[in-house]
Amino acid sequence: MAVEPEQVLPHVPSLRRHARLLTGSRDVGDEYVRICLELIVAEPERLEADDNLRVALFKAFYAAWSAFNKIDRDSPEHPISLEERLEQGLAALPAVERLVLLLVVVEDLALDDVAWILDLSPDTARDHLARARANLRQEVELPVLIIEDEPMIAMELAQIVREMGLCVAAIEARQEDAVTAAGSGETTDLGLVLADIQLQDGGDGIAAAQAILERYDVPIVFVTGFPERLLTGTGLEPAFVAAKPFEAESLKVTIAHALSTYAKAQEAVEHRAGLLAKLRQITASRAPAS
Numbered sequence: 001m002a003v004e005p006e007q008v009l010p011h012v013p014s015l016r017r018h019a020r021l022l023t024g025s026r027d028v029g030d031e032y033v034r035i036c037l038e039l040i041v042a043e044p045e046r047l048e049a050d051d052n053l054r055v056a057l058f059k060a061f062y063a064a065w066s067a068f069n070k071i072d073r074d075s076p077e078h079p080i081s082l083e084e085r086l087e088q089g090l091a092a093l094p095a096v097e098r099l100v101l102l103l104v105v106v107e108d109l110a111l112d113d114v115a116w117i118l119d120l121s122p123d124t125a126r127d128h129l130a131r132a133r134a135n136l137r138q139e140v141e142l143p144v145l146i147i148e149d150e151p152m153i154a155m156e157l158a159q160i161v162r163e164m165g166l167c168v169a170a171i172e173a174r175q176e177d178a179v180t181a182a183g184s185g186e187t188t189d190l191g192l193v194l195a196d197i198q199l200q201d202g203g204d205g206i207a208a209a210q211a212i213l214e215r216y217d218v219p220i221v222f223v224t225g226f227p228e229r230l231l232t233g234t235g236l237e238p239a240f241v242a243a244k245p246f247e248a249e250s251l252k253v254t255i256a257h258a259l260s261t262y263a264k265a266q267e268a269v270e271h272r273a274g275l276l277a278k279l280r281q282i283t284a285s286r287a288p289a290s
């Protein structure tokens with residue numbers, strides 16, 4: 001039975017998110033999604049043979065993606081050093097390990113489905129996932145500022161940070177305290193900021209993040225129950241947003257991707273500029289009229 005376009009549309013937003021995370025670019029990711037959808041129109045049988053439409057859609061996406069990208073299915077000939085992993089972050093993983101990790105952890109797909117999508121045996125996919133998870137646990141001492149007003153969530157975030165080998169420089173619940181902490185002696189070499197949006201005493205995590213980003217070149221991951229306040233669908237959207245309630249492993253992947261992006265000087269400059277523009281737009285829209 002033919003699949004109607006309205007059956008596919010509900011799954012396109014998650015595919016776009018995955019494509020952006022995979023490519024590190026909104027425009028490039030959306031282009032691959034466009035190619036995928038054109039492939040489905042030309043070959044609708046790609047979706048007709050499977051009961052799980054979302055899995056079949058990801059399979060079609062990777063058919064389109066692999067036509068332009070070679071997946072290195074082998075681990076590197078030489079082990080990646082800790083210093084190299086710090087510089088490269090998630091990008092340091094062999095390509096197929098990174099794909100398996102993103103599909104299982106972020107997209108929450110079953111491992112057997114991921115194996116089918118990537119043309120791997122289940123055992124091979126399982127091995128790649130185990131190696132990718134182990135690589136995320138490499139110890140890298142970078143100071144992290146946590147901006148969160150719920151003590152239990154702050155403790156959970158701190159645990160995740162430490163499990164990744166990062167160190168917690170400070171935990172702040174108020175907007176002003178967070179901005180002050182970002183410039184304190186212990187956090188002047190900040191490696192990462194995890195920021196909630198709604199803070200104690202009516203504080204604004206978006207405004208705090210903007211103030212920090214105005215002064216420091218640091219990746220910011222927003223961990224929030226209100227992702228729609230950032231992912232507005234207009235203009236450039238912040239690439240690093242984790243919605244509450246979050247899964248620990250999914251957040252770890254987002255953190256690794258943020259560190260990977262900011263390890264590349266040009267990508268860091270471009271992302272910071274785009275994110276600052278977005279944050280300024282949001283805070284300006286909240287300012288009372290004079």
